[in-house]
Amino acid sequence: MDLQIFALLVQDGVTNGAVYALLALALVLVFAVTRVIWIPSGEIVAYGTLTLAGLQAGKSPGTVGLLAGMAVVAGSFEVYACLSRGEAHRMPRQLALWAGVPLAIAAASWWLATFELPFWAQILVTLALVTALGPLLYRIAYQPIAEASVLVLLIVSVGVHFALTGLGLWFFGAEGSRTPPFSAASFELHGVTVSVQSLLVVATSLALITALYLFFGRTLTGKALRATALNRTGARLVGISPDLAGALTFTLAALLCAFSGVLIGPITTVYYDSGFLVSLKGFVGAIIGGLVSYPLAAAGALFVGLIEAFASFWASGFKEVIVFTLIVPVLLWRSLTTTHHEEDE
Amino acid sequence: MESDAAVTALLEVRGLHVAYGKVEAVHDISLTVAPGTIVTVIGPNGAGKTTLLSAVMGFLPVQGDVRYLGAPAGALSVEQRVARGLILVPERRELFAAMSVADNLELGAFQRIRRGDRGWRDTLAEVYQRFPRLKERRDQLAGTLSGGERQMLAMGRALMGKPTLLMLDEPSLGLAPLIVREIFRIIADLRSTGVAILLVEQNARAALQVADYGYVLETGELALEGPSSELAANPRVAATYLGRGVAAAGS
Numbered sequence: 001m002d003l004q005i006f007a008l009l010v011q012d013g014v015t016n017g018a019v020y021a022l023l024a025l026a027l028v029l030v031f032a033v034t035r036v037i038w039i040p041s042g043e044i045v046a047y048g049t050l051t052l053a054g055l056q057a058g059k060s061p062g063t064v065g066l067l068a069g070m071a072v073v074a075g076s077f078e079v080y081a082c083l084s085r086g087e088a089h090r091m092p093r094q095l096a097l098w099a100g101v102p103l104a105i106a107a108a109s110w111w112l113a114t115f116e117l118p119f120w121a122q123i124l125v126t127l128a129l130v131t132a133l134g135p136l137l138y139r140i141a142y143q144p145i146a147e148a149s150v151l152v153l154l155i156v157s158v159g160v161h162f163a164l165t166g167l168g169l170w171f172f173g174a175e176g177s178r179t180p181p182f183s184a185a186s187f188e189l190h191g192v193t194v195s196v197q198s199l200l201v202v203a204t205s206l207a208l209i210t211a212l213y214l215f216f217g218r219t220l221t222g223k224a225l226r227a228t229a230l231n232r233t234g235a236r237l238v239g240i241s242p243d244l245a246g247a248l249t250f251t252l253a254a255l256l257c258a259f260s261g262v263l264i265g266p267i268t269t270v271y272y273d274s275g276f277l278v279s280l281k282g283f284v285g286a287i288i289g290g291l292v293s294y295p296l297a298a299a300g301a302l303f304v305g306l307i308e309a310f311a312s313f314w315a316s317g318f319k320e321v322i323v324f325t326l327i328v329p330v331l332l333w334r335s336l337t338t339t340h341h342e343e344d345e
Numbered sequence: 346m347e348s349d350a351a352v353t354a355l356l357e358v359r360g361l362h363v364a365y366g367k368v369e370a371v372h373d374i375s376l377t378v379a380p381g382t383i384v385t386v387i388g389p390n391g392a393g394k395t396t397l398l399s400a401v402m403g404f405l406p407v408q409g410d411v412r413y414l415g416a417p418a419g420a421l422s423v424e425q426r427v428a429r430g431l432i433l434v435p436e437r438r439e440l441f442a443a444m445s446v447a448d449n450l451e452l453g454a455f456q457r458i459r460r461g462d463r464g465w466r467d468t469l470a471e472v473y474q475r476f477p478r479l480k481e482r483r484d485q486l487a488g489t490l491s492g493g494e495r496q497m498l499a500m501g502r503a504l505m506g507k508p509t510l511l512m513l514d515e516p517s518l519g520l521a522p523l524i525v526r527e528i529f530r531i532i533a534d535l536r537s538t539g540v541a542i543l544l545v546e547q548n549a550r551a552a553l554q555v556a557d558y559g560y561v562l563e564t565g566e567l568a569l570e571g572p573s574s575e576l577a578a579n580p581r582v583a584a585t586y587l588g589r590g591v592a593a594a595g596s
Contacts, residue, residue: 085420086420220451220452220455223444223452224455227441230441230443230444231441233435233439234439236404236424237433237435237439237503238452238453238455239424239427239456240424240455241422
């Protein structure tokens with residue numbers, strides 16, 4: 001292996017790793033606040049790519065129908081909840097929030113898809129459509145059982161994963177899609193070719209991570225989510241509603257996954273069921289961070305990307321095996337070094 | 346207090362039952378807190394004091410009637426009760442350990458800030474004035490504070506929400522005597538702000554000194570009630586809870 005190839009592999013690994021890092025952060029965030037192990041994150045990634053590909057092809061993407069359908073379901077959940085709690089006066093507001101807003105996003109996207117939008121506008125429509133799925137998923141699948149054990153939530157996650165894969169086939173079809181790169185340009189740096197596309201992917205991920213850092217450190221909403229993750233009872237005592245925290249968390253997580261989908265589109269061909277493998281790689285990164293540490297999760301995801309790149313060079317047939325075998329020593333190391341202590345304030 | 350018809354009750358509990366599964370922890374309790382007063386519930390460990398406060402806060406399903414601000418509160422969520430100024434400082438403090446003292450206090454005003462209430466910064470200044478230790482340590486993580494400082498932070502965080510009725514669960518638990526005195530001085534001091542306080546304590550002597558009215562809770566039932574001075578003078582209370590007389594209660 002010469003320097004040229006080494007540099008290429010590192011570049012590949014870092015690019016993929018940057019995408020996995022977004023996923024790993026989404027997984028840590030969702031677990032910390034809601035205790036849900038969010039297996040269906042991969043489907044959201046795939047929806048991101050497929051939505052953008054649909055818009056590229058000049059069609060109204062399947063996400064529009066999916067979002068509208070979920071809005072109707074979530075809306076009827078809210079109507080039922082308001083009626084059974086005897087809070088009919090809250091119904092208009094809740095309906096507007098849970099059904100009105102997503103339906104408006106779906107309608108606007110459907111209308112916008114009839115125009116020939118510039119690439120950046122297509123990306124914005126994709127992000128809006130896919131992000132809007134997040135809170136609806138929480139409302140429909142997780143909020144009704146928010147107090148259940150981690151295991152029950154995990155089982156529900158598996159169910160949601162299968163449901164979303166099936167819905168993906170229904171709404172997007174079986175063909176795979178690839179989106180064009182953001183930039184085909186490249187330049188030489190000390191005899192190594194650097195593609196602008198890779199730089200853009202890494203820069204986008206870094207910008208998102210910085211934005212998240214500021215959001216959690218500086219804004220009241222961000223602090224409220226952290227507080228919920230740290231101490232659920234304490235959060236309720238200051239009046240932070242777990243439902244609100246959950247919906248917000250899933251919105252953020254869906255945004256991260258939608259970004260991952262947009263960024264991964266030019267790298268690999270994505271099918272309706274490709275998401276699972278991608279999310280597993282993000283999951284390995286998140287596990288390296290013990291599902292609690294954001295910086296470790298991001299670093300772990302970057303490591304996964306690098307391992308994957310080098311594995312595909314030396315033993316491409318065993319690429320996935322090598323990546324997922326990584327989790328065994330990581331789990332061993334974590335179980336040996338982590339001390340379990342009683343929750344003390 | 347009970348004869349004062351002009352004062353409508355802030356909190357009115359009638360025939361409250363709370364059960365964990367089949368085990369009833371609180372049995373047919375009725376109590377009243379009038380605006381601006383300090384009411385204490387004393388009793389031994391395991392009498393159901395903490396259960397009572399958790400139930401009033403909305404954490405536990407209850408049977409019976411809980412009225413707050415003159416309206417039935419049974420159907421309200423914890424968050425809705427907080428929004429109406431019913432705030433609990435729990436026995437376990439429940440602070441955000443990995444966040445700074447300042448962030449903990451800011452989150453205490455979470456609902457007010459979201460409502461656009463700009464007064465929260467004034468409240469923060471008041472809390473820092475009341476607890477100078479918190480001001481000194483505002484950038485420190487809550488998890489690194491001493492026991493007394495944690496209790497102060499928990500009370501400060503509760504005050505940030507501008508309570509109408511502040512419920513304190515064993516504020517003196519596990520603290521050094523000097524700190525306990527300081528905490529009770531602060532509780533007595535809070536009277537001037539007009540906030541009503543429902544104080545649950547094992548430290549009966551200090552609690553009866555600071556309170557206007559008291560209830561004695563034993564194995565989930567009310568054993569006695571009356572103005573604090575009368576309760577303190579009651580021979581049974583004196584013997585069991587104040588350590589005067591034959592049997593000294595050690596807890």
